[in-house]
Amino acid sequence: MNVLLTGAAGFIGSHVAERYLRDGDAVIGVDNLCTGSVNNLVHARTHDTFSFVEADIAEDWLALEAHVKGLGFVPDLVLHMASPASPIDYAELPLQTLAVNSRGTQNCSAAALRWKARMLFASTSESYGDPKEHPQRETYWGNVNPVGPRSCYDEAKRFGEALMMAQIRKAGLDGRIIRIFNTYGPRMRANDGRVVPNFVTQALQGQPLTIYGDGMQTRSFCYVDDLVEGIYLCAASEKTHGIVVNLGNPEEYTIRRFAEMVCDIVGVSLNIVMRDIPTDDPTRRCPDITRAKELLGWQPRVPVREGLERTIAYFRGGSGHIVAQTRPHLRQRYDRSATEADRAQ
Ligand SMILES: NC(=O)c1ccc[n+]([C@@H]2O[C@H](COP(=O)([O-])OP(=O)(O)OC[C@H]3O[C@@H](n4cnc5c(N)ncnc54)[C@H](O)[C@@H]3O)[C@@H](O)[C@H]2O)c1
Numbered sequence: 076m077n078v079l080l081t082g083a084a085g086f087i088g089s090h091v092a093e094r095y096l097r098d099g100d101a102v103i104g105v106d107n108l109c110t111g112s113v114n115n116l117v118h119a120r121t122h123d124t125f126s127f128v129e130a131d132i133a134e135d136w137l138a139l140e141a142h143v144k145g146l147g148f149v150p151d152l153v154l155h156m157a158s159p160a161s162p163i164d165y166a167e168l169p170l171q172t173l174a175v176n177s178r179g180t181q182n183c184s185a186a187a188l189r190w191k192a193r194m195l196f197a198s199t200s201e202s203y204g205d206p207k208e209h210p211q212r213e214t215y216w217g218n219v220n221p222v223g224p225r226s227c228y229d230e231a232k233r234f235g236e237a238l239m240m241a242q243i244r245k246a247g248l249d250g251r252i253i254r255i256f257n258t259y260g261p262r263m264r265a266n267d268g269r270v271v272p273n274f275v276t277q278a279l280q281g282q283p284l285t286i287y288g289d290g291m292q293t294r295s296f297c298y299v300d301d302l303v304e305g306i307y308l309c310a311a312s313e314k315t316h317g318i319v320v321n322l323g324n325p326e327e328y329t330i331r332r333f334a335e336m337v338c339d340i341v342g343v344s345l346n347i348v349m350r351d352i353p354t355d356d357p358t359r360r361c362p363d364i365t366r367a368k369e370l371l372g373w374q375p376r377v378p379v380r381e382g383l384e385r386t387i388a389y390f391r392g393g394s395g396h397i398v399a400q401t402r403p404h405l406r407q408r409y410d411r412s413a414t415e416a417d418r419a420q
Contacts, residue, residue, distance in 0.1 A: 076095070076152060077101045077152070078100050078101065078102045078153075078154060079143065079148075079154070080102055080105065080156065081106070081132050081153075081154070081155050081156055081183060082106060082111065082155075082156035082157030082197075083127065083156075084104065084106035084108055084111030084113055084116055084127070085106065085110060085111040085115065085156065086111075086160075086258075086260070086262045086263050087156060087197075087255075087258060087299060087302065087303070088104065088111065088156040088157070089104075089111075089118075090260070090303045091154060092104050093118055094304075095307075096119060096122040096125055099124070100124065101125075101148070102119070103128060104116065104119065104126070105128045105129075105130055106129065106130075106157065107130060107131040107132075107157075108129060109168060109171060110160070110164045110168075110264070110267075115262050126146070128142055128143075131175075132155075132157055132175060132179040133177075133179040136182040136186070140186055149192075150186075150190050150192045151193065152192055152193050153186065153187045154194075154195050155183045156197045157175050158179075158197070158232075159175075159228070160199075160228075161264075161268050161269045162228075162353070164268070165225075165227055165228040166227075169227035170227075172228050173227050173234075176232055176234060177231060180234075180235040180238050180239065181238060184238065184239060184242040184248055184250065185242075187249075188248055192249075193250070193310065194239075194249065194251075195251050195252075195306065195309060195310045196235055196236065196239045196250065196251075196252045196253070197253055198252050198253060198254045198255070199228070199229075199254055199255055199256075200256040200257070200323065201228055201229045202229065202232050202236065203215055203218070203357075203360075204217045204219030204220065204229055204355070205355060205357040205358060206218055206359065206360070209361065210325060210327075210361040210363040211321065211360075212363040212365070213318070213321055213363075213366055217233075219233065225354075225355050236252050243317045250316070250317065251315040251317070252320070253309055253319070253320050253321075253322050254320070254321050254323075254362075255297075255302060255323065256295055256297060256322065256323025256361075256362045257269075257271075257294050257295060257323065257360070258299055258323070259272075259296050259298065259386055260382065260386050260389075261385065262299075262389070270294065270333070271296065271386060273285060274333070275337055275341070275386060278338050279390060281343060282346075283346040283348045284334045284338070284346065284348070285347070286330055286331065286334060286348070286349055287330075287350050287351065287356065288351070288352030288356070289331075289349070290329060290331030290334065290349075291330075291331065292330055292352070292356065292357070293327045293329050293330070294328060294333070295323055295325055295361045295362060296324055296326075296328065296333070296379050296382070297323045297324035298324070298377035298379075298381075298382030298385075301324065301375040301377050302322055305320075305367060306322065308372070308373050309367075309371060309373075314370045318366075320367050320371070321362040321364055321366065322362070322364070322367060322373075323361075324362075324375040326375075326379055327361045331347075334347060336380060337383060337387070340380070340384055340387055341387060
């Protein structure tokens with residue numbers, strides 16, 4: 076099978092690439108490296124059937140499609156994972172976040188139709204906003220502030236979902252949508268601002284852990300290998316055509332309890348600093364994964380403690396690469412040629 080994967084150099088995308096490559100599939104990974112890194116592709120690049128194209132899928136689509144065609148590559152599956160995903164990234168890149176989930180999704184879905192390919196769109200639990208229903212089922216419409224500081228991400232993903240549904244209903248796209256809940260694991264950026272890398276790097280550096288609010292807000296944490304398996308099954312299934320599937324770990328933790336677990340594994344005593352809770356930060360977040368269980372036979376297998384141990388080992392190894400939070404090229408229009416990264420190989 077030929078897979079076109081957007082966001083391939085990101086945390087989740089790089090793991091997804093390896094899942095398909097291990098099966099013998101051919102993968103073209105596309106990424107503009109705005110939040111990802113080619114370092115994440117070291118393993119993927121050991122496969123002959125992998126190639127990487129540096130391109131912005133919202134801005135450079137024509138060049139990208141011409142490049143793919145030039146390689147004689149006709150995708151059977153389009154996995155659209157590209158998007159800034161952490162709050163500090165999308166606060167830094169609000170317009171790009173809106174563009175990649177709107178224009179980027181339009182570009183991917185229109186090409187998937189031309190290629191007669193199946194498409195999976197990676198949406199998010201942020202589609203539910205600060206939920207009033209608990210746990211969140213796919214049928215819940217959400218509680219989203221359309222003009223708040225998170226809206227560039229939440230509403231972009233909701234628009235992407237609406238666009239997918241329009242393409243499915245009107246044009247016959249073989250599409251499906253996943254809503255990913257908090258996922259963690261190796262290759263998260265140490266400074267991406269999300270709770271797992273925050274806590275882990277602070278604990279490893281012997282610093283106090285930063286807790287926003289009273290720490291009684293809850294999150295559920297899914298280990299990346301489990302998520303990747305869910306993505307793989309969802310993309311392969313005939314039963315998920317035209318529907319949304321939650322993928323996440325329903326085991327719910329208060330942030331405070333999670334901080335205690337991180338410190339316990341690292342072997343330091345819990346020391347915290349409290350900060351004001353960010354605007355529109357959800358108070359509870361937990362997926363109902365009945366649909367994924369019934370349709371895909373999927374549920375997370377890696378216990379949170381075990382996943383954390385593996386993640387902490389990764390960060391201990393020093394490979395939690397810390398990238399600058401603002402890069403000069405982020406502020407420019409992405410107009411580089413689609414093959415820049417190939418030349419660097
Ligand atoms: N990690 C999570 O917990 C989580 C939760 C919900 C949803 N998601 C979704 O999963 C996907 C991957 O998230 P992640 O955590 O791996 O984030 P990430 O930032 O590590 O990866 C995203 C990748 O997309 C690339 N990208 C962004 N805009 C692009 C564009 N216009 N063109 C080409 N590439 C572009 C980035 O450079 C990066 O490599 C995202 O769509 C995100 O919204 C992630």
